[in-house]
Amino acid sequence: xxxxxxxxxxxxxxxxxxxxxxxxxxxxxxxxxxxxxxxxxxxxxxxxxxxxxxxxxxxxxxxxxxxxxx
Numbered sequence: 001x002x003x004x005x006x007x008x009x010x011x012x013x014x015x016x017x018x019x020x021x022x023x024x025x026x027x028x029x030x031x032x033x034x035x036x037x038x039x040x041x042x043x044x045x046x047x048x049x050x051x052x053x054x055x056x057x058x059x060x061x062x063x064x065x066x067x068x069x070x
Contacts, residue, residue, distance in 0.1 A: 023048065 008015035023044070029037055047053070054060060 021048070 008017075025041070027037070
C-alpha cells in the first residue's frame with residue numbers, strides 16, 4: 001500500500017491538501033474458480049472505503065434485480 005500526501009505552495013497555496021492511498025495486488029490463481037479471489041477483493045475494498053464488517057452470523061440481504069417479477 002502506498003500513501004501520498006500533497007501540500008501545495010507558491011501560486012497553488014490555496015489548493016487544499018490532498019491524501020491518496022494506492023492499493024496494488026498481484027496474484028496467480030491456482031484454480032479457474034475466481035469467486036473466492038473476487039470476494040476477498042470486494043471485502044478489502046469495502047473495508048478500505050469504511051464499510052463496517054457484518055457481525056458473525058449476520059447474512060446480508062441481496063438487492064432485488066429490476067424486472068425480476070417480485
